[in-house]
Amino acid sequence: MEPSPPSPVPPLLVLHLVILAWAFTAILGKLISLPSLDMVVWRTALATAGFSVIALVMGTSLRLARRDAASLFGLGAILGIHWVLFFLSARLATASVSLAAMPTMLIWSSLIEPLVNGTRRWNRVELLLGLVIIGAVWMIYAVELKHWFGFTVGILSALVASVYAVFNKQVVALHPFASLCAWQLGGACAASWLLLPFVSGTFLPAVPGARDLGWLVLFAFGCTVLPYAAFVYVMRHLSVFTVNVVYNLEPLYGMALAALVFGSREQMTPGFYAGAGIIIASVLAVPWLQGKGRPA
Numbered sequence: 001m002e003p004s005p006p007s008p009v010p011p012l013l014v015l016h017l018v019i020l021a022w023a024f025t026a027i028l029g030k031l032i033s034l035p036s037l038d039m040v041v042w043r044t045a046l047a048t049a050g051f052s053v054i055a056l057v058m059g060t061s062l063r064l065a066r067r068d069a070a071s072l073f074g075l076g077a078i079l080g081i082h083w084v085l086f087f088l089s090a091r092l093a094t095a096s097v098s099l100a101a102m103p104t105m106l107i108w109s110s111l112i113e114p115l116v117n118g119t120r121r122w123n124r125v126e127l128l129l130g131l132v133i134i135g136a137v138w139m140i141y142a143v144e145l146k147h148w149f150g151f152t153v154g155i156l157s158a159l160v161a162s163v164y165a166v167f168n169k170q171v172v173a174l175h176p177f178a179s180l181c182a183w184q185l186g187g188a189c190a191a192s193w194l195l196l197p198f199v200s201g202t203f204l205p206a207v208p209g210a211r212d213l214g215w216l217v218l219f220a221f222g223c224t225v226l227p228y229a230a231f232v233y234v235m236r237h238l239s240v241f242t243v244n245v246v247y248n249l250e251p252l253y254g255m256a257l258a259a260l261v262f263g264s265r266e267q268m269t270p271g272f273y274a275g276a277g278i279i280i281a282s283v284l285a286v287p288w289l290q291g292k293g294r295p296a
Contacts, residue, residue, distance in 0.1 A: 011237035014230050015246050021227040023254035026095040027261050028223065029087035032215045036087040037192055038205040039216070040080060044189035046220030048182055054229065055178035062179050069183055071171060076187025078164040084192055085157035093150025095258040096266050099251040100140065100276040101154025103283040107133055108162035116166050129282040136278035143271030177232050185224075248283045251276065 032039050055062050064072070089098035110126040137155070141148055172180065197203055208216055234243065255276070258266040 011234050012246075015234045015238060015243060016249075018227045018230050018234065019246055019250050020253050020257075021223045023099070023250045024257055025219065025223050026086070026090050026099050026254050027257050028215055028219050029090045029098075030095055030262070032208075032212050032219070034206050034208055034212055034216075035200060036091055037084055037195055037199050039087060039219075040083045040192040041189060041196070041205040042208060042216050043083070043219050043224065044076075044080060044185050044192060046216065047224040048185040048189055050221055050225035051178055051182035051185055051228075054225070055176070055182055058176075058178055060176045060178045062182055064175065064179065064183065068171075068175065072175070072180060072183035073187035073190070075164060075168055075171070076184035076189075077191035078160060078167075079184060080188030080191040082157050082160040082164060083188065084195070085153055085160060089150050089154035089157055091150075092153055093144075093147035094266050094268070095262070096255045096268055096272075096276070097140075097144065097147050097151050098154045098157070099254040099258070100272070100279060101151055102158050102161070103248070103251055103279045104133060104137065104155050105158045105162045105165070106130060106283050106286060108159045109166060112162055113166045113169075117170070126286060129286060132282050133279050136275040136282070139275035139278070140272055143269045143275070177229075181225075181228055248280070248286075251280050 029036070029039065034042070052062060054060075086098055086102075089101065106126060107130040110130055140151060144151065168184075193205070196205060255266075
């Protein structure tokens with residue numbers, strides 16, 4: 001059997017670019033002037049269209065069994081709620097605060113996954129580091145009291161994201177990438193759209209101006225469609241261990257980008273950075289402690 005040709009772009013570099021694009025979403029969430037809910041409606045609608053086009057180009061059918069379609073659509077609705085909460089957190093506080101809350105997914109996933117997946121037990125390393133993260137969360141609450149509501153919404157966003165991740169893990173290998181993403185983003189769009197009358201009293205999302213439309217196109221394609229497509233490429237070349245380690249750098253990239261874009265508006269107290277540093281270090285430690293000796 002002949003060896004496969006070398007990849008034109010180093011997969012590790014692609015992975016870092018993907019994580020950088022995902023980290024940039026918190027910044028875009030603040031740059032776009034539309035309400036958080038309306039912004040998610042537009043982002044998911046455009047991304048759904050993008051994934052549908054990819055499916056057609058790849059010759060992948062969007063038709064699925066009714067039960068599979070309903071499952072993916074429902075998971076997408078959960079994803080949409082996570083995004084709404086995440087961007088609302090950034091609006092209520094800062095991009096750095098919303099990003100600092102996301103690594104608490106480790107705690108939620110460690111508690112939820114064994115209840116969903118009977119083959120997985122609670123992991124001591126994850127639970128012990130979860131206790132460390134809880135302490136760091138309280139540290140942030142103590143020093144950033146003015147942002148307590150935004151941080152709480154961010155933690156709730158992380159909880160919803162962990163529910164999505166745990167259940168999505170059960171189905172992600174069962175369907176072609178493009179059709180799976182098209183159905184899930186469609187579900188995210190539908191869920192956020194259905195919330196509009198209850199949140200803003202209107203049945204249609206606000207029409208973006210020229211500036212917001214440009215950011216939304218970047219949001220949908222530069223930070224959603226292209227990164228997810230590139231992530232599939234990465235998963236074919238790198239181990240899960242390596243991917244997990246790099247993925248946990250997202251809050252660091254996001255905070256650095258937020259500081260560059262917003263300057264002093266994103267400046268937090270030393271106590272916040274100490275707490276956020278403990279959270280991020282704890283999450284980074286998990287794959288190293290569990291994967292010691294594994295090949296990268």
